[in-house]
Amino acid sequence: MSIQFEYIDGRRYQTSMPYFAPVDETEIIRLDLEDTMLRLWWGNSFGSPMAERLNGEGTKVLDVGCGAGSWMCDLAIRYPRTLFVGLDIAPMFPGENPPNAAFLECNILEKLPFPDNTFDFVHQRMLSGGITQKQWENHIIKELVRMTKPTGYVEFVEADSAFYSSGKVTRRISNACKYYNSLKRHAESKGQCGFIGTHIKGILENTQQVTNITHDVKDIVLGNRAGKSGEMALQNILEMLKSLRPALSKSMEITNNHFDALVETFMRETSVYETIWRVHRVYACKIDTPV
Numbered sequence: 001m002s003i004q005f006e007y008i009d010g011r012r013y014q015t016s017m018p019y020f021a022p023v024d025e026t027e028i029i030r031l032d033l034e035d036t037m038l039r040l041w042w043g044n045s046f047g048s049p050m051a052e053r054l055n056g057e058g059t060k061v062l063d064v065g066c067g068a069g070s071w072m073c074d075l076a077i078r079y080p081r082t083l084f085v086g087l088d089i090a091p092m093f094p095g096e097n098p099p100n101a102a103f104l105e106c107n108i109l110e111k112l113p114f115p116d117n118t119f120d121f122v123h124q125r126m127l128s129g130g131i132t133q134k135q136w137e138n139h140i141i142k143e144l145v146r147m148t149k150p151t152g153y154v155e156f157v158e159a160d161s162a163f164y165s166s167g168k169v170t171r172r173i174s175n176a177c178k179y180y181n182s183l184k185r186h187a188e189s190k191g192q193c194g195f196i197g198t199h200i201k202g203i204l205e206n207t208q209q210v211t212n213i214t215h216d217v218k219d220i221v222l223g224n225r226a227g228k229s230g231e232m233a234l235q236n237i238l239e240m241l242k243s244l245r246p247a248l249s250k251s252m253e254i255t256n257n258h259f260d261a262l263v264e265t266f267m268r269e270t271s272v273y274e275t276i277w278r279v280h281r282v283y284a285c286k287i288d289t290p291v
């Protein structure tokens with residue numbers, strides 16, 4: 001499918017899908033920042049016990065909703081004998097990518113163009129902005145497990161769309177994000193699940209095709225109290241809010257200037273309340289079924 005774009009306040013947004021974030025250079029920089037921040041938080045790029053296989057010959061990795069390819073290009077350089085494939089609906093792929101990395105434009109809400117049991121490792125990160133609870137349950141998780149080889153791993157990283165330990169303005173902005181989801185022009189964006197991280201383990205269990213499910217939760221205090229990673233997390237959230245400004249100020253029925261003032265207050269509140277952003281990482285091994 002070819003996707004359509006519109007420009008608002010100098011940012012480029014795609015209009016064909018419910019996904020909210022822009023598709024432009026500024027967003028690529030934010031995604032790179034988020035990738036570095038997440039690596040710093042977890043102390044690694046993935047939780048699944050895959051390092052040995054990635055160092056071996058013939059291993060295949062799929063990154064679903066890969067964005068600018070930050071996660072997989074870093075790994076493709078570190079593991080040159082492994083083949084990496086990235087899928088995304090919006091083309092933000094790097095112009096120059098490592099020789100063992102390939103990108104494909106496709107919509108993950110459809111059946112993906114790979115046979116069952118193709119990949120040793122299937123990874124998917126930060127997609128909750130565009131997917132409903134039903135789509136997660138009925139399609140996405142099953143589809144990712146389908147493409148994973150027996151004894152291979154499937155891994156998800158998703159953040160909650162709310163902040164914990166928050167001030168009044170922070171809560172107002174969080175609520176506006178929730179309402180924005182239901183106000184968007186796409187009927188199917190109603191029911192988008194901003195808390196899928198808490199449900200993935202259960203959905204994986206229901207497939208009855210995986211074992212050894214691990215669910216790790218990371219709470220990060222926004223701002224410099226949590227050192228470099230806290231500063232980067234706050235910067236990342238501010239960049240996200242900036243890119244949502246046209247939509248949020250409209251749904252909150254306030255001017256852009258008023259929205260900017262709220263974001264200033266949000267920043268001060270994060271420091272007073274030690275506001276937390278929560279990220280979930282869930283991974284599991286596909287059962288090796290005898291034939």
Ligand SMILES: C[S@@+](CC[C@H](N)C(=O)[O-])C[C@H]1O[C@@H](n2cnc3c(N)ncnc32)[C@H](O)[C@@H]1O
Pocket residue numbers: 017019021031034035064065066067068069070071087088089090092106107108109124125126127130
């Ligand atoms: C927040 S970005 C995360 C990118 C990458 N996973 C990362 O962690 O750097 C979410 C990505 O999901 C993609 N996306 C959203 N809905 C999609 C869909 N239906 N099919 C394929 N990609 C989708 C968006 O285009 C965007 O690049």
